[in-house]
Amino acid sequence: VRPQDIITKKRDGERLSQDEINYFIRGVTDESWADYQISALIMAMFINELDLSEQSYITQAMLNSGKVMDFSDIELPIVDKHSTGGVGDKTSLIIAPLAASCGLAVPMISGRGLGHTGGTLDKLESIEGFNVNLTTVEFKQIVRECGYAMAGQTTDFVPADKKIYSLRDATATVPTIPLIVASIMSKKLAEGLDSLVLDVKTGNGAFMREFKDAERLARALVETGNSCGVKTQALITDMNQPLGKYVGNSHEVYECIKVLRNESDEQMKPMLEVSIELTCRLLIMSDVAKSTGEARKILIEKLESGKALEKFRKNVELQNGNPKICDKPEILLDKDLELFEIKADRSGYIGEIQTEEIGKAISSIGGGRTKADDRVDHAVGYAALTRLCDEVKVGEPLGILYCRNQSQNEAIGETLRTAYKIVDTEKNQLELIKKVIT
């Protein structure tokens, strides 16, 4: 068998066998396939697609391309959550301590922000001293001690995905469900999970803007997870406005601690709601609860009693972060920032919020990355004071921009303002949880 033989089959729309897909992924990992051969096959996979069995084979081959985590010495159910990414999406920082406080173990390998979306590692690094670069041994030890750990990938973690993703990025072959599924699921399954819940975002701040695309992706993720022996469920959730109150790394951690301290305000509630719904699924799949109602009751108790906050504090300590933020979350916020109110230019109801534009704007002043090697300014951010369907009066603040100086306000203030479309008649509220895929 030569690479050309495999490429020919997929070029002509044929189905690849498990052996052929294993040969391909082995060739990616041991570099016996040239980059131009990998990218030719990837393009053929993009155009001619992969069926469910091929999707499952490539996921398994990728997850086995490096070291797979082994938590067999931990007696707890091993679970994780993955989100397809959005603006203000910080639920990981709620879900991990919440699940841990219910007796689940969460080995959360996380990523960084790019484009309009944020990344968990960047958020965590706004905590003074917090170390996201853990060895596998350290990572497992922290999971063992406090029920969860959050870290970046080590180089031997699913190496085939790193290689393939960088080629896809350079060859316009990123947006295809089978390869998105393989990339997401190979990394999650290499965590050695029992159960996984997926938060598939849809709307104008999500990668899958259309509900039907999000649903297709969610079904493919769930089917692939289950076919690989991991209990998998997905929620399709709304991303037509920032999730919760804040956008921007320090501010998002601040928001999470406020929530864990039971001090959440109205703007934070939707973020808590999505976090609870996702964690409920993990409790049910792990047989900790039998129904969503029972699971919800348990989670509310863990929050109100401060048990979830305790797990968070313990994790921050173990990952070398400053635990004082748990008592005084306001120390996360930079006092030297300048505040600019984003004001409604007319009275009416908020009919649309261009969510991706808000994400990009904050990213452009340092809140995120345009290119993978950009430096991040953890301090800058945005507070959404209004939500879709809210009634506003001309001149009232829609949100607040926290930035370094007037020129940053000049650069993006108008973009933030025009991201809000104010209309005459009130629209129907959008459902936060649009669908559950089991």
Add this chain to the structure above:
Amino acid sequence: VRPQDIITKKRDGERLSQDEINYFIRGVTDESWADYQISALIMAMFINELDLSEQSYITQAMLNSGKVMDFSDIELPIVDKHSTGGVGDKTSLIIAPLAASCGLAVPMISGRGLGHTGGTLDKLESIEGFNVNLTTVEFKQIVRECGYAMAGQTTDFVPADKKIYSLRDATATVPTIPLIVASIMSKKLAEGLDSLVLDVKTGNGAFMREFKDAERLARALVETGNSCGVKTQALITDMNQPLGKYVGNSHEVYECIKVLRNESDEQMKPMLEVSIELTCRLLIMSDVAKSTGEARKILIEKLESGKALEKFRKNVELQNGNPKICDKPEILLDKDLELFEIKADRSGYIGEIQTEEIGKAISSIGGGRTKADDRVDHAVGYAALTRLCDEVKVGEPLGILYCRNQSQNEAIGETLRTAYKIVDTEKNQLELIKKVIT
């Protein structure tokens, strides 16, 4: 514009503009596109195809990727022939001197053999001293002096084709008409031609086995040539048996000189017939003749008078070959070869000849190349003594294998014999010239 933008368009089945195709080919030539980006686009072009205008744009962009020949100082019509390749196909060595003897100039950039097909440069190198490595200046000077020259590509000749072809070979994207057309036509058009005739082979010894594929390719070549301002016609000719008598480099040159000396036997006649038909098209396109009848008359005269042989001799001298072969062609043939008769195993009529198998067999004992860097043994070869539809008796020779030793005969003798399918009833003769595309 980034490579990804162009790749995305073709990935999604959109048409590329001339600017976009120019940007791509420039990126191939100046290496600003990575190999994996080139191969991703090539795969998208393979699967989603190129329309006629894109085919013409890519041909022009490729031909302009290096130096284009300029014969504006030669007053003669500049013409050439290209064949898609077959077994025993040696018409270039007849057509070039024949056309030159009619006052046409033929700057014939040629290639080497690979797989079951031969290459003109390999054939020429069986002439003692013959130099196929000419500088552009030498090449033009020889065209000027004797009406034709035959040489390999210089490194600055259509560099984009070299790069793209080697990537196509490694990524299973060779067999697609638009890229075949661009590869053939960019090199031919870079010769600065007025007219071009194409010999598109079809049958079991051709790349395009099916007539309809050959016709599609022929039409695409003709349309692209004409759209690029070069008068172009194509013949679709039969390749269901070796063309003419001999297969193998020295033997093929020997056959050509015998034909040019008016000493051709029955087995050589079909090769001469195809050569004359192709050259007729060049005479008509160059306004040397008005009809095929008139052109044929001129050509027969040039052959019978020895004018074509004179051009051949002059060319051999100018390219440092030994001109004595023109007087004593048998000196081309190695006296030390062993001869093995390939005998009919039953009586009947020859119903099928597996032409590609014969080509591969002779190639495998050194007559050609399996890999691009194989060494060629110019001496070995095969003489076809019988043709399709011939009646044969059991034990009669079908052909003669000329090889180095008995073990070569053991290696391929049986393959040669079983390449002939002898049947009970005589089949209809196949037409040699199947179609003319103008």
